[in-house]
Amino acid sequence: MDPQASLLQSLNAEQRQAVSAERSNMLIVAGAGTGKTRVLVSRIAWLLGVEALAAREVLAVTFTNKAAHEMLERIEALKLNTVNLKGLWCGTFHSICARFLRSYAVQAGLDPSFTIMDSDDQKRFIDELLKAEEQADLAVAAKAAKLTPAKIGAIIADFKEQGLRAAQAAAKFHSRLTPEMELTLELYPVYEQECLRQSKVDFAELILRTVELFTHNAELRALQQRRFKEILVDEFQDTNHLQYQLLSLLKGHDSHIFAVGDDDQSIYGWRGADYRNLNRFLKDFAPVHLFKLEQNYRSTSQILHAANLLIGCNHERITDKHLQSVKGDGERISVLSFNKVEDEASGIAQCIEKLIADGEAPSSIAVLYRNNARSALIEQELLQRSIPYYVYGGQRFYERKEVQDAISYLRLAVNPSDNGALLRIINVPARGFGPAKLSTLRAIAAERGISLHQALCQVVAFAKEHADAPREIKLLAKKSAGFVELIAALNAKVQVGAAPELLLTMVLEAGLLDYYAQVDAKEKKDSDEGRCANLEMLLLNAKNLSAREERTPTEDADGKPLSKIVAFLSNAALMGSTELTASGSSGDDFAKKVRLYTIHSAKGLEFDTVFVAGFERGLLPFVPFQQPREQAQQRKCLEEERRLAYVAITRAKNHLYLCYAAYAFSYYSGWQLAGPSPFLNDIVRALGRNERATLFDFYAAADFV
């Protein structure tokens, strides 16, 4: 069969049109479960196979690493044997921008070995800034205003995502600055300056700096515009202004954007995402060919009907869709009411136990919840019944202390001016380098205007040459000599392009593993659960990534391969997820595990059976405590929460359970009356009277278990 026909044969008419459309700007409005990813993947295959584009002329942007991985895997699985996939760029906005900035660091005004800060690093970084003497007043004021480093970081990220540097933010908001913004603005310039000094880049900066680079550097902009003939964007409704701007910059005269999205699934408004970008796109990039996918392959008609009724209550929808299920009615939706949240957890676990006993595959069962806290009780109940489970994003693997420590060594080796990395590990394992020595070191660094690492090196060198050095200096040198040597040895390996697993091994053997073995012993963790196990996992992960790089090396924008260690560190910072590259999720255990996800992180996934835990008043929609909002904003939030509920419901293929507790407990306000989510009422109200009994089965806990 010719490639053209084989690509199209498994698609329906509307999908086929989108995949085989002639090249132009396109917007695919793809409702939940309509085969959005399939269309994206097939379109890429079409571009490569039929339109004969080279892989390097295609750019695919996704919203999560998970989605990027899946897309690459599915393209590979199509076995386009005539096509070489090397050079195809597929990744998140952040990872793609990181690549641009590595290639054009100099033009972007960055150190090419910059390190990427995740939100946690950013928090520490700000904390550190506030400790400096010059910032003492600000630190006091911030504390008085209950403005934490985390909040400052969030506000800065907010500014950056609106494309605003410190001066611009001050100018734009001058009349409507909240006290928090005002304080943040005082620190923002210092923050920017210190990031540059330490060669650190936060998440938002990755995108902002790339946008600035291509805005001001016409030559580089033209180069990219010529390179990427087709730019495909997944989850377009989740783009923010800055990302939209980036796309505008990357699109050239002869290239096109293929955007896929669904305004009804926009759930990242709180992060600056604006689904109205769908409309903007239609205007700004006209002429745009509009396609709609309305055949839902995923859910039974009952489930889809409920979802449609719910989303129908939103007034600010911008596309009208009529999703139709290709499946039959299926079972009714079960609404499970429990007395307390604990009962809900055990009820869900019992129900899952029964399903598995009846032969359902554990991996086709998912429990979804609004906030991570809700997973703890359910985990406990599953554990009690020895039902294996997999929590996505509980404690993120790369955020674990021991993992971050190990990575900090590598970061320091690559970028010695990374003070945050140094502070993290200077005394891990314990070297007798406590707060007192640290403040001496800080003073030396500040006085000479150098990084902490440089200061440390100078101290060690000085003590070596001057036997009569002050006692304080000698002591400092003595305690840190080993550390300085280790970093130097690592750095030497980095220079010759050593593999990350080699560097990690050096770090572990230099004492980190022993140290954490002791910690494990003290915490009485068995070898399976402990921190050492995580470090081994990290090592394994590094090996896997290396092997992968061997097969398909990551290239920078000029087509030069990226150093493995840099690729590894970028990956570590950008992969907030527990998804341990491919390895952690592809083991055969994985197939036997029930899935636990927040609703946000379950977007794009589907499961045979879905339990929505906490489909509850106060939680969904989430009612923030004590935060008066303007009415317009409040409605906006409500509609986003409704979309969130819609996303949760539309994850289910065949069986849907909506669960709630009558009472919720918080240590803050005690027992609170909860009860069913108003969204349940939305659906019920919208139903015809004779439909009510056919769509739902209502169970009180007692009947049910």
Add this chain to the structure above:
DNA sequence: ATGTTCCTTCTTTTT
């Protein structure tokens, strides 16, 4: 320099 105990502070979602 490290270990202990008491105190305060918390609520959402993530690259």
Add this chain to the structure above:
DNA sequence: GAAGGAACAT
């Protein structure tokens, strides 16, 4: 109720 911080003891 847990986690992180500050004050205090070893």
